[in-house]
Amino acid sequence: MMTKPTTTISPPPPSDFVFDIENDSFSCFARRLESDFPFLRVTKVDVAGDTVLSSDHGGMRILCLYRGEGEVFLPKNYRTQEGDGQPLPADQYCPDPIDPQFAETLRRIRRGLDTVSATARPPIDAVLRRWNESGQIFCGDISGELWRLLEQTKRPWSTDLDTGSTDTEGAIEELFRCHRDVGFSTKTVDSWEHLMAGDQLIVTENEPLQVRGDFRCFSLENIERTQSHVSAVRRLRFLLDTAGGCSPGFDPFRRLPITWFPVPLDEVGDGVDSGDGGDGINFFNNHVVNIPAENSPTHFHPYNPIGGGTPQTEFYLVLDPAAYNLATAGLTPEIILYPNLADLTRYERIALRPGMIVYMPPCTGHRGLNVFALIMTVPGFKPGNELYLDRDIFEQTGGTALYNETHLNSKNFERLEDFYVPTHRGVGTVR
Numbered sequence: 041m042m043t044k045p046t047t048t049i050s051p052p053p054p055s056d057f058v059f060d061i062e063n064d065s066f067s068c069f070a071r072r073l074e075s076d077f078p079f080l081r082v083t084k085v086d087v088a089g090d091t092v093l094s095s096d097h098g099g100m101r102i103l104c105l106y107r108g109e110g111e112v113f114l115p116k117n118y119r120t121q122e123g124d125g126q127p128l129p130a131d132q133y134c135p136d137p138i139d140p141q142f143a144e145t146l147r148r149i150r151r152g153l154d155t156v157s158a159t160a161r162p163p164i165d166a167v168l169r170r171w172n173e174s175g176q177i178f179c180g181d182i183s184g185e186l187w188r189l190l191e192q193t194k195r196p197w198s199t200d201l202d203t204g205s206t207d208t209e210g211a212i213e214e215l216f217r218c219h220r221d222v223g224f225s226t227k228t229v230d231s232w233e234h235l236m237a238g239d240q241l242i243v244t245e246n247e248p249l250q251v252r253g254d255f256r257c258f259s260l261e262n263i264e265r266t267q268s269h270v271s272a273v274r275r276l277r278f279l280l281d282t283a284g285g286c287s288p289g290f291d292p293f294r295r296l297p298i299t300w301f302p303v304p305l306d307e308v309g310d311g312v313d314s315g316d317g318g319d320g321i322n323f324f325n326n327h328v329v330n331i332p333a334e335n336s337p338t339h340f341h342p343y344n345p346i347g348g349g350t351p352q353t354e355f356y357l358v359l360d361p362a363a364y365n366l367a368t369a370g371l372t373p374e375i376i377l378y379p380n381l382a383d384l385t386r387y388e389r390i391a392l393r394p395g396m397i398v399y400m401p402p403c404t405g406h407r408g409l410n411v412f413a414l415i416m417t418v419p420g421f422k423p424g425n426e427l428y429l430d431r432d433i434f435e436q437t438g439g440t441a442l443y444n445e446t447h448l449n450s451k452n453f454e455r456l457e458d459f460y461v462p463t464h465r466g467v468g469t470v471r
Contacts (some may be wrong), residue, residue: 057377058390059397069397077444079264085257093241094248094431100268101261103241104414106357110253111232112273118227118407120271122278124170124180124438132223132231135177142222144213146171152200152208160197180223180280184296186216190423237363238328240274240297247384258357262323270298276328300325300420318349330366331408336449338429342459349400354417359396361412362375369408376442378405382460384436402413403459405429416453432456
């Protein structure tokens with residue numbers, strides 16, 4: 041006899057998982073995140089007027105706008121990897137000339153496109169679309185495409201290995217060595233530029249930013265990282281929209297302000313993206329996504345991370361879809377949480393609103409429904425660490441608990457029992 045699942049639909053939300061950036065519960069969230077990751081300092085920042093943003097503790101600080109609008113002053117010669125979404129203003133930016141060696145790498149990939157596997161073609165095609173060969177320029181950050189190669193495909197990516205050639209496979213591998221140095225544009229004038237919800241600012245003690253306006257930010261600072269590995273401003277409108285699929289009445293939206301920075305594959309040997317303790321340079325990633333219920337799988341991130349390093353902790357900051365005029369078909373944003381993988385009859389279904397934060401430690405099953413959110417992770421979106429749970433929910437509860445039918449065949453691990461009791465709780469080790 042199946043046990044009938046117990047369901048909680050709340051507001052007000054349970055304090056174990058859900059907080060609000062606009063009230064006193066935010067301090068509880070900040071303490072919890074800082075306890076799990078002692079090298080982080082978590083605050084919120086209100087900007088009203090003209091001010092300078094810098095680090096509070098001498099580290100690398102990331103400020104994510106969640107409400108309001110403003111401007112940031114960017115000087116002449118500022119460089120950015122934006123521009124693969126909406127083009128950067130031509131009267132303010134000039135794409136850097138493409139490096140000849142990188143251009144030859146792209147030509148090698150293009151010559152071997154017919155040998156690239158069906159699963160690898162979408163991210164490879166997205167890389168090539170950023171290339172204007174006649175203009176000898178390349179705009180944008182391809183880290184997201186490299187993450188997709190690691191997360192969603194298997195090697196070899198090219199069948200040219202079957203013929204004894206390594207040209208195409210080797211050219212794709214080269215992308216992992218050069219991605220941090222390509223796709224830049226340089227500012228040609230001093231000017232103020234618009235900021236809005238979802239945009240992000242990265243500052244250090246030696247590289248502050250002057251801003252003005254009326255907006256609020258979620259702030260996270262790594263006190264042990266004194267330099268930034270990304271450009272100082274990440275504006276969603278200038279980033280490639282990687283959303284796929286079509287949901288009637290629900291606008292797709294998926295931008296990657298700070299995504300996983302992979303290391304060169306020859307540094308890890310077997311093609312698993314690990315590097316320094318499994319995390320490389322990563323300590324924090326985020327995506328801004330409008331999540332339709334029908335495309336959203338229930339999943340979790342294991343305590344024992346695949347590829348090593350720090351287990352992935354995830355949290356949502358709910359945004360207002362009206363900031364981008366996104367249609368949501370009038371649906372209520374929600375999240376479903378499975379706090380105990382050993383008992384999938386127990387879950388919580390929580391109604392969400394802008395400003396709420398949902399905190400999901402490793403091995404917490406979760407599924408966002410019709411929600412526009414800034415999805416943040418520490419140390420990042422680790423390749424191979426999103427494990428799909430819908431098949432187990434269906435089988436353990438006889439279909440009485442909430443699951444996504446379209447993802448019943450997405451299961452990508454052997455036994456859920458292997459994740460019941462964590463043998464590694466070493467959060468907070470990444471720097």
